[in-house]
Amino acid sequence: MTSHDKNLSPTLSPAAELAANVAVPFNQAHAMPKSVYTSPEFLALEQERIFGRDWxxxxxxxxxxxxxxxxxxxxxxxxxxxxxxxxxxxxxxxxxxxxxxxxxxxxxxxxxxxxxxxxxxxxxxxxxxxxxxxxxxxxxxxxxxxxxxxxxxxxxxxxxxxxxxxxAPSPEVQLAEVAGLIAPLDMSAYRQTFGQTFRWNTNWKVLAENFMESYHLPVCHAGTIGGASKLEEMVCPEGSEAFNYHFILKDDSVPLALAHPSNTQLVGDQRRTTWLLAIYPSLLITLTPGYFWYLSLTPTEDPGQVDVMFGGGMSPEWLADPAAEAHLAKVRALLDDVNIEDKGCTEKVYRGLQSGMASPGSLSHLERPNFEFAQYLARRVAG
The missing domain is CATH 2.102.10.10 (Rieske [2Fe-2S] iron-sulphur domain)
Structure with missing residues (x-):
């Protein structure tokens, strides 16, 4: 048993365990306690105080x-x-x-x-x-x-x-900082071109955290996008009480992830920056200069299942390109493969959470968004 485990008494409620978990500096942080993912008691608090109140x-x-x-x-x-x-x-x-x-x-x-x-x-x-x-x-x-x-x-x-x-404060007010961050891309002008819903056998927070960190990309996504993202170039700034984010500089292996040649507004690294926006509690957006995709998550009555709304589309410049349909078909096929990989990884995590020998480990510097998400959850369930 680690010293971290000893500090979390088995008599504590899941909400109290989470409060203790986030009451440390980020450089000493651990992953969230198992009970936060598996406890029906904690799920009831989430439904009441998060999904019953937030956007x-x-x-x-x-x-x-x-x-x-x-x-x-x-x-x-x-x-x-x-x-x-x-x-x-x-x-x-x-x-x-x-x-x-x-x-x-x-x-x-x-x-x-x-x-x-x-x-x-x-x-x-x-x-x-x-x-x-x-x-x-x-x-x-x-x-x-x-x-x-x-x-x-x-x-x-x-x-x-x-x-x-x-x-609840209007999204225009609550998420004004998000709008400012991605203003050069004008997210409102993008258009969805595909979408579907599905249910996976994992907790909603496991899937949310999977999106929030790109630490897993080289391994979980070795067959798809893992090689296109350089962890050493990844930036994970501090987020806010309403969202967290990080961004990645992409190469040209997926042309649609870059600004269209006709786009003269984006300059320098703006033309190849992929934004990963986690808007609390459960809107997860990957936004590139050429396309976007998203997940919107809602928990079910079972802590081990999550309902997922998935979709994506393109920026106006790429939509107007004569080869838009072909480009989008390639990206859609890629995202389908990425989803298969994410499903496998996140369902394995939930199975691992059932283990009596499992315990939360230390977080990487690349997992700052996960720690901020845990802080958000702790604030909300505390009322």
């Missing part, structure tokens, strides 16, 4: 371009519809019928109206009740009194952000 991403606004286009998510146990209404506004609302409380829509798609699959109560795209069959003899029923509860929803830099907390 969570429901994808890109351009992925629901037309009135009636929608996507569904679950946030801290609340089923939610995110859609574009008749006026072109992106809004969020409860995905539960106001009659007998069936969920309404599933997955993503397009509707002219929201129809309950149980009794066909029908809602307009703003959530107001349009029709309720068989209710004419109920004298106490008034259709105009019924509306799906609305949920806070804002579009920030092209991302659809949703929060259950009516008092």
């Amino acid at each position: 969570v991403c429901a994808g890109r606004a351009e992925s629901i371009p037309e009135p009636g286009d929608y996507v569904t998510i679950e946030l801290a146990g609340e089923p939610i519809i995110v859609l574009r209404d008749r006026d072109g506004t992106v809004r969020a609302m409860s995905n539960v019928c106001r009659h007998r409380m069936s969920t309404l829509l599933e997955g993503r798609g397009h509707v002219r109206a929201i129809v309950c699959p149980y009794h066909a109560w029908t809602y307009n795209l703003d959530g107001s009740l349009r029709g309720a069959p068989g209710m004419t003899l109920n004298e106490g029923f008034c259709k105009s009194d019924v509306k799906l509860p609305q949920v806070r929803c804002e579009v920030w830099q092209g991302w659809v952000m949703v929060s259950l907390d009516p008092d």
